[in-house]
Amino acid sequence: MADKQLLLGDEAVALGALHAGLSGVYAYPGTPSTEITEYIQGHPLARERRVHDRWTTNEKTAMEGALGMSYAGKRALVCMKHVGMNVCADPLMGSAMTGANGGLVVTACDDPSMHSSQNEQDSRFWGTFGMMPVFEPSNQQEAYEMTRAAFDYSEQRTIPVIMRLTTRMAHSRAVVTPADDIRPQNELHYPTHPRRWVTLPVNARVRNRELIKDYARFEEDAAVSPFNQLSDGPDHQLGIIACGIAYNYLMENYPDGCPYPVLKVSQYPFPRRLALQLAKMVPTILVLEEGQPLVENMLRGVFPVGTKILGRIDETVVRDGELSPDEVRKALGLPALPTLEASQVLAPRPPALCQGCGHRDFYTALNNVLKIDYPSARVFSDIGCYTLGYMAPFQAIHTCVEMGASFTMAQGAAYAGTWPAVGVLGDSTFTHSGMTGLLDAVNSNADVVLCISDNLTTAMTGGQDSAGTGRIEAICAGLGVDPAHIRTIVPLPKNYPDMEQVIREEIEYHGVSVIVCRRECIQTARRHAKQK
Amino acid sequence: MKQDIILAGVGGQGILSIATVIGSAALEYGLHLKQAEVHGMSQRGGDVQSNLRLSSEPIHSDLIPRGAADLIISLEPMEALRYVPYLAPDGWVITNTVPFVNIPDYPPMESVMAALNQLPHLIAIDVDAIAKEVGSPRSANMVLLGATAFLDFLGPEILRDGIRRIFGRKGEAVVEANIQAFDAGFRFAKTNSERV
Numbered sequence: 161m162a163d164k165q166l167l168l169g170d171e172a173v174a175l176g177a178l179h180a181g182l183s184g185v186y187a188y189p190g191t192p193s194t195e196i197t198e199y200i201q202g203h204p205l206a207r208e209r210r211v212h213d214r215w216t217t218n219e220k221t222a223m224e225g226a227l228g229m230s231y232a233g234k235r236a237l238v239c240m241k242h243v244g245m246n247v248c249a250d251p252l253m254g255s256a257m258t259g260a261n262g263g264l265v266v267t268a269c270d271d272p273s274m275h276s277s278q279n280e281q282d283s284r285f286w287g288t289f290g291m292m293p294v295f296e297p298s299n300q301q302e303a304y305e306m307t308r309a310a311f312d313y314s315e316q317r318t319i320p321v322i323m324r325l326t327t328r329m330a331h332s333r334a335v336v337t338p339a340d341d342i343r344p345q346n347e348l349h350y351p352t353h354p355r356r357w358v359t360l361p362v363n364a365r366v367r368n369r370e371l372i373k374d375y376a377r378f379e380e381d382a383a384v385s386p387f388n389q390l391s392d393g394p395d396h397q398l399g400i401i402a403c404g405i406a407y408n409y410l411m412e413n414y415p416d417g418c419p420y421p422v423l424k425v426s427q428y429p430f431p432r433r434l435a436l437q438l439a440k441m442v443p444t445i446l447v448l449e450e451g452q453p454l455v456e457n458m459l460r461g462v463f464p465v466g467t468k469i470l471g472r473i474d475e476t477v478v479r480d481g482e483l484s485p486d487e488v489r490k491a492l493g494l495p496a497l498p499t500l501e502a503s504q505v506l507a508p509r510p511p512a513l514c515q516g517c518g519h520r521d522f523y524t525a526l527n528n529v530l531k532i533d534y535p536s537a538r539v540f541s542d543i544g545c546y547t548l549g550y551m552a553p554f555q556a557i558h559t560c561v562e563m564g565a566s567f568t569m570a571q572g573a574a575y576a577g578t579w580p581a582v583g584v585l586g587d588s589t590f591t592h593s594g595m596t597g598l599l600d601a602v603n604s605n606a607d608v609v610l611c612i613s614d615n616l617t618t619a620m621t622g623g624q625d626s627a628g629t630g631r632i633e634a635i636c637a638g639l640g641v642d643p644a645h646i647r648t649i650v651p652l653p654k655n656y657p658d659m660e661q662v663i664r665e666e667i668e669y670h671g672v673s674v675i676v677c678r679r680e681c682i683q684t685a686r687r688h689a690k691q692k
Numbered sequence: 693m694k695q696d697i698i699l700a701g702v703g704g705q706g707i708l709s710i711a712t713v714i715g716s717a718a719l720e721y722g723l724h725l726k727q728a729e730v731h732g733m734s735q736r737g738g739d740v741q742s743n744l745r746l747s748s749e750p751i752h753s754d755l756i757p758r759g760a761a762d763l764i765i766s767l768e769p770m771e772a773l774r775y776v777p778y779l780a781p782d783g784w785v786i787t788n789t790v791p792f793v794n795i796p797d798y799p800p801m802e803s804v805m806a807a808l809n810q811l812p813h814l815i816a817i818d819v820d821a822i823a824k825e826v827g828s829p830r831s832a833n834m835v836l837l838g839a840t841a842f843l844d845f846l847g848p849e850i851l852r853d854g855i856r857r858i859f860g861r862k863g864e865a866v867v868e869a870n871i872q873a874f875d876a877g878f879r880f881a882k883t884n885s886e887r888v
Contacts (some may be wrong), residue, residue, distance in 0.1 A: 513737075548736065
């Protein structure tokens with residue numbers, strides 16, 4: 161037996177993929193998914209096997225790169241946070257049509273309760289939407305084993321497999337015992353269904369009908385999967401369907417075993433056959449699932465008339481937010497454990513920009529200009545550390561929606577009459593999804609001031625390489641911004657007068673201005689200083 | 693045996709260094725373990741916590757239920773208070789007394805200490821001062837860990853072994869400084885817990 165290891169759920173997925181013969185990981189950093197790729201980047205087996213592990217520019221390029229590797233017969237892993245699935249939705253949906261050749265696993269890490277995210281969308285819906293199987297491990301050991309199984313299954317059924325984790329699974333550590341065998345990597349080989357890979361209507365219509373048939377087969381596979389288990393209990397008043405890590409919270413409340421029949425679900429399409437078996441045993445079914453009520457919604461209409469369904473929709477289970485042993489306890493009707501009273505002497509401590517961070521100096525200078533001389537200004541910001549410019553004392557931004565929206569929303573508002581319209585994003589967000597928006601601005605000669613607060617890294621997720629480092633001004637010039645209006649400033653208190661002068665000049669220029677505000681992230685700077 | 697521990701502090705204080713030592717010790721001792729961590733945006737100077745669960749039996753949930761925590765270890769006094777609703781009525785709070793003030797409305801220190809002193813089982817300890825006293829100013833976190841050792845959920849020697857394993861690659865001097873700090877915390881807690 162191989163050595164036991166203490167691994168995050170993310171790391172268990174990474175190790176499972178390496179042991180499954182991975183040839184490439186394709187990912188853009190995003191909490192809570194980042195550690196999957198970082199683990200592979202640091203693993204000796206990845207170096208020895210020359211596994212592709214460089215960060216990609218965004219999730220769409222990641223998904224496409226991995227699909228290309230799968231086409232060439234090798235095993236590829238794609239990793240992202242849940243909202244990354246929106247960015248790569250086009251190639252993701254396309255990959256169901258092409259199918260997989262080499263095993264293709266797409267890992268989506270959801271963030272219910274939005275610990276570090278802008279929404280709590282449930283990635284299992286992509287499986288239903290795109291007709292792809294979804295695996296959802298309930299613990300770290302399963303995460304390792306299911307990742308290996310997902311690669312095999314992907315090749316067996318020639319379909320990409322979505323692996324769904326949630327924050328608590330991704331960022332919790334437990335002991336994992338890896339398997340003894342490490343599978344070799346695949347040799348280069350091409351698909352046996354070449355027509356699928358050219359999704360012209362003439363081919364796609366045929367493939368769509370195949371996929372619909374395949375999807376029914378995936379559901380039957382899920383019904384007999386070892387990852388889905390129906391177990392009986394002595395008390396038939398209630399039956400419980402527990403998906404993914406909700407199973408743990410259920411069992412936590414019954415240390416001596418659950419008295420009710422339980423259907424544990426970790427592989428989808430949801431096996432309706434097993435749910436019907438459960439419905440024959442009990443009058444009422446409680447659905448416990450992390451995220452949105454996907455299974456609960458599906459079950460309404462499946463069961464015999466008279467079966468009562470409890471879950472998030474009728475608020476037996478909390479309607480939004482992450483599940484916990486306490487929320488599940490409440491849903492089961494068990495009394496709360498005795499505890500101490502909450503303290504009254506508490507102040508909230510929200511996250512904040514680090515002391516000494518360049519974003520702070522940028523926002524200070526921007527505020528000094530806008531709040532006094534341009535009170536009509538609107539600042540469109542974006543996803544990254546600098547979103548914290550919303551908090552006191554800066555209160556410097558008016559919007560934050562999704563990666564890249566700053567530059568494009570500023571243009572829309574400018575066209576509608578907003579002046580000055582200022583866009584603010586970071587260097588990594590700029591290359592992720594801001595460059596195309598900048599090209600739009602150039603083509604329509606929008607009256608906007610677009611600021612790139614460049615800290616030379618992807619800071620929010622812990623300092624991963626940023627795709628455009630050292631080439632930001634060149635990229636802007638290449639996209640057609642007038643070089644006279646690409647201005648570079650260094651955000652430091654002593655430079656406030658110069659910074660404010662530049663910001664004023666570019667507001668007064670009625671065309672596309674780019675202000676690059678560059679100073680290294682204080683966290684990575686410290687790390688680099690230590691390494692020296 | 694089961695020990696449910698909430699580690700608390702402010703992002704950047706390094707609560708995970710304590711979790712890593714306990715985790716390594718527990719693993720070596722053959723216990724089951726789950727440790728939920730905080731990554732991402734909340735690490736930026738906000739409140740952070742880690743749920744560390746040790747047990748001789750398999751553990752289901754990664755999260756500790758309200759009212760089940762045996763111990764809160766906090767690097768910051770107000771942050772210790774934040775997780776009191778998770779503490780079992782007979783649970784312990786072991787906290788640093790030095791406030792980390794990065795918010796404008798930090799409550800008066802007297803009220804924070806008064807609230808802490810109302811808890812049935814408290815050890816409050818100025819870990820920075822003690823770390824300096826024993827000549828290990830950079831090992832304040834290990835003073836706090838040492839202060840938990842009298843509870844004997846893992847013997848002090850097992851925790852010391854954990855320190856040796858985790859810091860071993862940084863050299864003997866670093867290991868020694870951390871052991872010194874650990875022992876100072878252990879002594880402090882032993883003396884002060886008898887008065888509780």
